[in-house]
Amino acid sequence: MTFIEQFEQELVKKLQGSEDAASIVRWAAEKVLESYRNGITAIQKELAALGIVGNLSKKPLPLSSIGNFLRNPFYCGVFLHKGEMHQGIHAPMISKKTFDEIQTALVTIGKPRKKRGDKGFLFLNFATCGTCGHCITGERHTKKSGRRYHYYRCTHKNKQPHSDDRSLIREEQFAEEVKRNAALVGIPDDWKERFLAKIELWQNDDSQARQRHVDRIKSELTALKSKIDRLNTAFTEGGLELSEFKELKNPLIVQKAVLEQQLAKAEKGGASPIELLKNLVLEANQAEKWVSSENWLEMKSFLQKVGLNRLVRSQTLTVSFKKPWNLLAETTVAAQRAASESERNSIWWTYRESNPGFVNANDA
């Protein structure tokens, strides 16, 4: 008998203390595979019910030792010696396949439960109470049926009477409200395309207008410079007194400095309002996609970004949108109320016109 075989026999003796060991292993394996959702605790209970308890403590076997027991490859006919796997000569109690399945099941069992903490609330730290301005927090309620519901409500307690039950709102309703608000600042695909096509035209107008603006400043500067030159000539030729010369020339020098600054600014450009409008259309289209895919986290952070505040009152979430999102929201509301497709379309086109920040930018 080799040393390894001897080692195995010792293992067999140690682990197979009772003649039932093999049947216990098989039973436990079946149990794990058939209802691993119940976890090792279910196996622990059943083992205890069968009288299989700790030798000394007489208490149910610790979960860790049940886990170790099920992870021991010895039962499928192999064993570890100094980290090396050996094929045993003892009869396997379970197949290698079953063993592998148990390992997979154990990994699933071992997965940590859903983290507590935010308890699965989607919209914490998001809105405030429309009545008193305090934070809206999440709360769990269990109905008599045992079904659990998530609610949101004002954290302000008993200090000021709330006409609407401390802004209590069910999570489903809250989610609908988040969706409704995000949709107000969303632009659907077809309108994104139409806007972008139009924006391209506007961009051409934009650069032409910018060029005209630059040309205008340049010609004003040229006229101003020749005026200054004429004054200089008149003065050197003795046609002007020094005081007269200063009085005439000084304002022109100031004017020249102003024009030169304007020219530098006009040539440099800066963030074009048309460019801003384009970004807005793209962002609004992305928002629309989050709405249709019900991406709550993205909708939430988007509304935090484009909203000044988010108030809950009487089962309703109201977002005050920042500029220029407020105009987009107003346009969307008007378009939703439109009686016909053509009316809706003409409302959409007014969006840019109702948006002074984006119009006549180069005349500024």
Ligand SMILES: [Zn+2]
């Ligand atoms: Zn309140």
